Amino acid sequence: MALNTVFRIHKEGSSQSLTTAKEPIPVIDKHEVLIKIRAVALNFRDIAILAEQYPLEVKENVIPCSDAAGEVVEVGSLIQDLKVGDRVIGSFAPAHLYGPALDSYLAHGAPIDGVLREYISLPGTAVTKFPSDSKLSFPQMSALVCTGVTAWNALYGNVPLKPGQTVLFQGTGGVSITGLMLAKAAGAVTIITSSSDEKLELVQKNFGADHLINYKKTPDWAAEANKITNGLGVDYIFENGGAGTIEQSLSCIARGGIISAIGFLAPGKKGDDFDVTLGALTRGCIIRGILVGSKQLLDELVRFVINKGLVPPVEKTFGFSLEEVKAAYAYLQSGSHIGKVCITLD
Template structure:
C-alpha cells in the first residue's frame, strides 16, 4: 500500500512532540475526495493546541493544522461538482455548512485530524473550489480557511459592513491584516493598532491602512481612535480580550459591532471593565467569532476572486521537520505581519 508523510502531535504542553511519520495513503468512500495538500497556513490556535492551553476538545495524537489547500487527485463515485485537478480548500469545521457552529467537536486540527500531511480525504460537502483564474498560491488559498472566514464573519456575519464605515483592527497578525484587505476592498476607512512603529509603517506601505495607532505610545488608544472617527468606530476586530475590550467599548459608535476573536491580553479581575454597562451605554453588538460556516467561506472566496485580492502571506517554510518547527517558532515569536505558512510544492 502506498504511504505518505504525516505530522502527529503528542505530549501536548511545554515539551510537546511534533513528529513526522509515514502512514498508509488515505483511501476514500464514494462521498469523499482525496486531496494532495500543497499549502498550509498556521494559526495561533495551532500554538495553543501544541502547548496544551487550548480550552476545547483535542484528539489524542492529532494531525495538527486546520488550514490547507491542495489539488483533487481522486473523486468518489457519488461526488458531483468536483473533478481531478481542481484546486480546493476545506472548511474549518467539517460539520458547519451554514449558520452557527453547533459544537466544538468537528474542527480540523483539534478534535479531528487536520492538514499537516501530504494527502487528506475529505467529505465532498466540506470542500470549496478555488477557480484557477484566481492565480493565488496554495498558501494564499489556505489562508482563507480560518483567518479569512474569521475576518469575513466579523465584517459580514451579522450586520454587514458598508462603504465609508470605519473599522479598527488590533495588532498585525493574520486576522487583522486579512480583515484590513477585505475592509479596504469594500470601501471602508481602516485603523490598525500595534506596539511597533516599524510594523505600522510596513502595514501602511504594503497594505495601505488609512490610520495607525501605537498603543504603547498612546496607552489610551481609544481616545486616538475617536480623533480619527469622532462619532465612534463602526467595527472593531477585538483580538485582545478582557485587557482591551474596555477601550474598544469606549471608542465604538452607538450600535457598532465588536467582534471578539482573541484573548491575547488578559485583565486582572480587579481591573475588569464594566462590560455590561458599556455595552448598554453604546447599544453595541458584541459577538464571539467561532470562525464560520462553509457558506461564509464560499462568500469570501467569491469576494476575493472577484476583486483579485491577495492574502497576506508573511513567510513560508518547507515541509521538512526542521522547517515545520521553524514555522511554529516564527509564529510563536510574534514577528510576523500577516500569515505564516508551510509549502509542500
C-alpha cells in the same frame, strides 16, 4: 500500501512536541475526495494547542492545523462538481455548512485530525474550488480558510459592513491584515494598532491602512480612535486581545457597533473588575464571539477575493521537514510576522 508523512502532537510527561510518522494514505468513500496538500497556513490557535493553552477540546495525539490548499487527486463516485486536478481548500469544520455552529464544533486540528500531512480525505461538501484561471498560490489560498473566514464573518456574518464605515483592527497578525484587505476593498475607513512603528508603516505602505495607532506610545488608543472618528466611535472592532483590551474597545465602539471577539492575546490584569455587560449596555453595541465560520461564508469569501483580485497576505513560507515546521511555529510565536506564516509541501 501507499504511505504519506503525517505530523502529530505527542505528549510526553508534562510537555507536548511535534512528531512525524508514515501512515496510510486515506481511502475515500463515494461522498469524498482525496486531496494532495500543497500548503498549510498556521494560526495562533495552532500555537495555543501545542502549548496546551487552547480553551476548547483537543483530541490526544492530534494531527495539527486547520488550513490547507491542494489538488484533488481522486473523486468519489457520487461527487459531481469536483474533478481530478481542481485546486481547492477545505473548510475549517467539515460539517459546518451554514449558520451558527450548533451542538459540537468539530474543527480540524483540535477535536478532529487536521491538515499537517501530505494527503487528506474530505466530504465534497467541505471543499471549495478555485477558478482554473486563478493566479493565487497554494499558500495564499490556504491563508483564507481560518483567517479569511474569521475576518469575513466579523464583517459580514451579522450586520454587513457598508462603504464609509470605520473598522479598527488590533495588531498586525493574519486576521487583522486579511480583514484590512477585505474592508479596504469594500470601501471602509480602516484603523490598525501595533506596538511597532515599523510594522505600522509597512501595513500602511503594503495594505493601505488609513490610520495608524502605536499603542505603546499611545496607551489610551481608544481615545485616539474616538478622535479619528470625530467622537462617533468605530463601527467594527476586531477584538484580538480579549480581557486585556475589551475595556478600551467598549469605550470607542460606535452606538450600535459590533465588537468581534476573535482572540485572547492580551490577558486581563489581576483584580480587574471591569463590567463588560454594563459597557455593552451603555454603548448599545453587539459583542459577538467568532468561531471562524461556515462553508457558506468560505464560499462567499472566495468569490469576493477572486472578483476583487485580492491577494491574501502571506509573509513567509517554510518547508515540510520537522525542523522547518518547528521553525514556522517559532516564527509565528515570535510575533515578528505581518500577515500569514505558511508551510509548503512542494
